[in-house]
Amino acid sequence: MHAESQIRVPLILGNKTYRNITDDIIAPIEGKANRLWYILFTISVLGFLWGIGCLSYTIGVGIGAWGSNNGVDWAWDITNFVWWIGIGHAGTLISAVLLLFRQKWRMAINRSAEAMTIFAVLCAAIFVTLHTGRPWLDYMLFPLPNQFGSLWPNFNSPLLWDVFAVSTYATVSIVFWYIGLIPDFAMIRDRVVKPRMKKAYSILSFGWGGSVRHWSRFEEVSLVLAGLSTPLVFSVHSIVSFDFATSVVPGWHTTIFPPYFVSGAVFSGFAMVLTLMIIVRKVYKLEAYLTIKHIEYMNIVIIVTGSIVGVAYLTELFVAWYSGVEWEQYAFLNRATGPMAWAYWIMMTCNVISPQLFWFKKLRTSIAFTFVLSIVVNIGMWFERFVIIVPTLCRTYLPSTWNSYTPSFIDVGIFVGTIGMFFTLFLLYSRTFPVIAQAELKSILKASGEEHKKLAADHAHH
Amino acid sequence: MATKQIIHGIYSDEVPLLDACAKLRASGIRIKDVFTPFPVHGIDPVVGVPRTRIAICAFIYGITGLSLATLMMWYMMVHDWPNDIGGKPNWNYYSAIPAFIPITFESTVFCAAHGMSLTYLLRCWLVPGAKAKNPDPRTTDDKFMIYLELNEEQSKKADEILRSTGAEEVNYKGTITIEPKY
Numbered sequence: 001m002h003a004e005s006q007i008r009v010p011l012i013l014g015n016k017t018y019r020n021i022t023d024d025i026i027a028p029i030e031g032k033a034n035r036l037w038y039i040l041f042t043i044s045v046l047g048f049l050w051g052i053g054c055l056s057y058t059i060g061v062g063i064g065a066w067g068s069n070n071g072v073d074w075a076w077d078i079t080n081f082v083w084w085i086g087i088g089h090a091g092t093l094i095s096a097v098l099l100l101f102r103q104k105w106r107m108a109i110n111r112s113a114e115a116m117t118i119f120a121v122l123c124a125a126i127f128v129t130l131h132t133g134r135p136w137l138d139y140m141l142f143p144l145p146n147q148f149g150s151l152w153p154n155f156n157s158p159l160l161w162d163v164f165a166v167s168t169y170a171t172v173s174i175v176f177w178y179i180g181l182i183p184d185f186a187m188i189r190d191r192v193v194k195p196r197m198k199k200a201y202s203i204l205s206f207g208w209g210g211s212v213r214h215w216s217r218f219e220e221v222s223l224v225l226a227g228l229s230t231p232l233v234f235s236v237h238s239i240v241s242f243d244f245a246t247s248v249v250p251g252w253h254t255t256i257f258p259p260y261f262v263s264g265a266v267f268s269g270f271a272m273v274l275t276l277m278i279i280v281r282k283v284y285k286l287e288a289y290l291t292i293k294h295i296e297y298m299n300i301v302i303i304v305t306g307s308i309v310g311v312a313y314l315t316e317l318f319v320a321w322y323s324g325v326e327w328e329q330y331a332f333l334n335r336a337t338g339p340m341a342w343a344y345w346i347m348m349t350c351n352v353i354s355p356q357l358f359w360f361k362k363l364r365t366s367i368a369f370t371f372v373l374s375i376v377v378n379i380g381m382w383f384e385r386f387v388i389i390v391p392t393l394c395r396t397y398l399p400s401t402w403n404s405y406t407p408s409f410i411d412v413g414i415f416v417g418t419i420g421m422f423f424t425l426f427l428l429y430s431r432t433f434p435v436i437a438q439a440e441l442k443s444i445l446k447a448s449g450e451e452h453k454k455l456a457a458d459h460a461h462h
Numbered sequence: 463m464a465t466k467q468i469i470h471g472i473y474s475d476e477v478p479l480l481d482a483c484a485k486l487r488a489s490g491i492r493i494k495d496v497f498t499p500f501p502v503h504g505i506d507p508v509v510g511v512p513r514t515r516i517a518i519c520a521f522i523y524g525i526t527g528l529s530l531a532t533l534m535m536w537y538m539m540v541h542d543w544p545n546d547i548g549g550k551p552n553w554n555y556y557s558a559i560p561a562f563i564p565i566t567f568e569s570t571v572f573c574a575a576h577g578m579s580l581t582y583l584l585r586c587w588l589v590p591g592a593k594a595k596n597p598d599p600r601t602t603d604d605k606f607m608i609y610l611e612l613n614e615e616q617s618k619k620a621d622e623i624l625r626s627t628g629a630e631e632v633n634y635k636g637t638i639t640i641e642p643k644y
Binding site: 153187202 | 534
């Protein structure tokens, strides 16, 4: 058995047994939802329905319903696309990168973080499919033989790379998530008594039995999938940044974009994981598994990625000045002092200053403060994408195309709809799926459980 | 024709389970299977499970994905309809290769990940509607099981080992008849 240093803080609090873990994870699935769940679910569904209304209206009348105009042809839609895709990145980072680095604390959060990834990518997909204007022709994005020649999509274009990157990312994330879910579904199948639930979980668990050969393959598959997902997650946001970086628009055409976008994505994703997990641990009484230490670890990732983002902002400013290119210099001057300077300063405050507060141990171990700050970070990251896209396009090369931008009612509605959809899916997930990877958690109980660590320490003294 | 006894040895902890597996194997008894609620580290060599070759499959699928993407982009962009887009001509594959790298990479990952996952599911026969493979439902919760199929003489020896290593239960689940292979 793997023994863990006594210096490490236990990851599972209290005197838990394997049976206790089973009971705690299955409780939200077998039990009835409380009033808070129904209130949150109703609000989310209402938001989702409003979004569907606005989305249908857009499909009906076209994207003239949006605030985008001749100069500012990318605005709210792409801001939201990049924001949602970025949020998704934390899930893969937690389940893949932390697995490769053998960070055991990932086991309490990876399941829900991966669920969050999938739901966030679905939200992002809504914006990219809609922004083409005629979403019923979106199949033309794929290299399908057709009646025009065949005329193929342009493989030199980062927009097409994005189609491939996002679809690969979405499908691989779903498969990675599901393969981890199979043993946990089997646990639920063997525990529930209601015949209908038993039938449902029996289908979902694919007949898993926990044979030693299957576990051996399971672990190999998880490791290789983690190894494949790690470069994949970096490639996806790099390619999203290529959408901007390979253009010839001042303020976009910079080589710093890929690392800057990836760290920003991890930054906002971890913030969203914190927002969700702080609620989940409270509502489903999982404080023993999602401890203050877990929250602190995630906050440390937020300091690191937040600082990388801060350095990237300053580097951009320096390089714009140092390049001597007037257009480049103007683009940044316009962001910081132009008509949309308020957005720039919201971004700077939320993303650069606020995460630095986590250097104080008292703040990064405070649940209430972390919850508030996790929302602040996501507001900041939304504004980052807005600042990159909108003020830049409002002031391009030709002053005759200079323009302003205001989102329409429909724009806001679709965004609210995706937030509603995200929370609707997450709330449904949290009542029907095992929110913590319980099989993995059981494997670290003896090494990282509080009571077991105490026993090991006592044993060492005698 | 040989008749074999099915024995379930149930444990509530992985340490005595590993001990029992080692002792069973040392006395020449073949362990048919072991069912555990979570992956027990270091169990494979004890039970005698060879290392899985599924990572090799992933590599082969990855190479396939890489080749398919290269072939597709060469055919569409260079052979079938070459275009000069934004001053970046596609008259041959190698000169335009930087633009093809992202999709080549994505396709490699796509094929490796999905091919390996499918292989895993089919090899373990994990498919929707498959019958639960664990003989005792407690093994997904907190029990560990050694599953044996033995002849009469070996059964006695196994029973002794299982009980002496602290098995909570030793259940006899009937016999199966194995037809000899010619």
